[in-house]
Amino acid sequence: MSKTILDFIIHYEYVGIFLALAFGLIGLPVPDEILLTFTGYLVYEGKTGFALTLLSAFLGAMSGISVSYFLGYKLGLPFLKTFGPKIGITEEKIEKTQWYFQKYGNLMIIIGYFIPGIRHITAYIAGISAMKFKRFALYAYSGGLVWSFTFIMLGKELGRKWSVVEQYFHNLGFYAILTAVAAVLIMWLIYKVKMKRA
Template identity: 85%
Template sequence: MSKTILDLIIHYEYVGIFLALAFGLIGLPVPDEILLTFTGYLVYLGKTGFTLTLMSAFLGAMSGISVSYFLGCKLGLPFLERFGPRVGITEQKIEKSQLYFQKYGNLMIIIGYFIPGIRHISAYLAGIAAMNFKRFALYAYSGGLVWSFTFIMLGKGLGRKWRVVEQYFQNLGLYAVVTAGGVVLLVWLFYKIKMRRA
């Protein structure tokens, strides 16, 4: 993880967590999962409190994903295609995200948090698709809370071994992407079956 981001979190604590996640979800190259796991490690050390850490992370994620949604509404797909590659949002990622968004819709916004490269685009696509903001917020904020909680708890649980997550994401490749896709598909099928029974 970038030393600059680590320093931001260490020196500014909750404000640093908020800013790093907000800018990360807008699209800047911030290693979000690693950052969240590191904040969990800080909770483990007793340097930050769990509740305030979770709130800072959630509010940062909520702010970043909301800005992305409104950028999608106002600037549309051409903006994303033109400027996305400068921050690692490639044309291939955009196309893949569009495909997922068309197939899974609301669920994509929640599950997208757990798929690196996808969560940064899902909010833009929701804005481009003119999804109702209240509906978007319901799914996006719920997903943001679950995502933040999961990785903070992981960092807290791993303690001094938190860098295991960093190593995992550094080695993230096709296998992990396929696995994440499988998880999305299973959750989607479960959701469809539940809706039919209801």
Template identity: 55%
Template sequence: MEQHLTYFISHYGYVGIYAALALGVIGLPLPDEALMAFLGYMVSKGNVLFSLSLLSAFLGSATGITVSYILGLKLGLPFLKKYGPKIHITEQKLQWTHNLFEKYGSVLLFIGYFIPGIRHITAYLAGISGMERRTFALFAYSGALLWSFSFIMLGRALGENWHRVERIAHRYGWYLIICIVLLGLVSALLLRLRRSRA
């Protein structure tokens, strides 16, 4: 895989990273986490710039999730049911994500990036449910930034062992999600306390 990713980045550069992540978030079967971890490794070697790597990854993720949201908003659930299986969005995944979305809504949009198979569906459901654009932008884009930053930094820290990132993500991903949710709840509680005192 390293040889393919090296070839890809050397030929297509930051524009290629942007396009790959945009298409990956929309639902095409591309190795999103592996690409960002490899980017982190390339940053550690000095082959690419951290700032431009993060920017291209963030913008690609943000573009992909925005396209998914607009498709959900304009075309609705029938479109997803018809074309979803072609990009590995099965009826079972759709139903499971829909149930989670009903419970957690915008929070799932934020943490969904870290759950393989879920980040491809949350934005469609946000559009289908008619989520307000400002709410969508706040949670989707902040999630995209955190996801991009986390995996690039993880790849940078792992160095030559960057390929272990998928194993680490699958093994510890849920712990990371729990930490993010707890952090979000504590932040919301502190904000509410400040408002009540004011």
């Protein structure tokens, strides 16, 4: 992970977390999961508070993914195909995300956070597909909260061993476990909301 980003987070704390995640979810090359795990480590060290760290991460994710949605909604697929490659969003990733989005729909917006190379594009595709913003926000913000919570807690629990996540960043088994955990949390949240409405 770039030492510059770590120093940025250490220096600016909550504002740094917010900005890094916002720009990361728009598509800039920010290693989001590693960043979140590092913020969990800062919580472990007592340098930041858990509640404010989670809030900063959630608001950053919410802002970044909302901007992506509106860019997709207003400017469409030609914009994404033209400017996407400049920030690592290749046509292959766009087509892959479109396929996932068509197959899994709303669930893809939530689970997409946990799939490298996909979470940056799902909001663009949702906007391009003219999905209603209220519906998009319900799934996108829920997913952002679960995603932020999962990695911050992981960093907090790992403590000084937080960098293990960086070593296994590209390990598919690692992501499968996290995706399964996220899916359970999401189903629990949906169940609670349905029970509350009932």
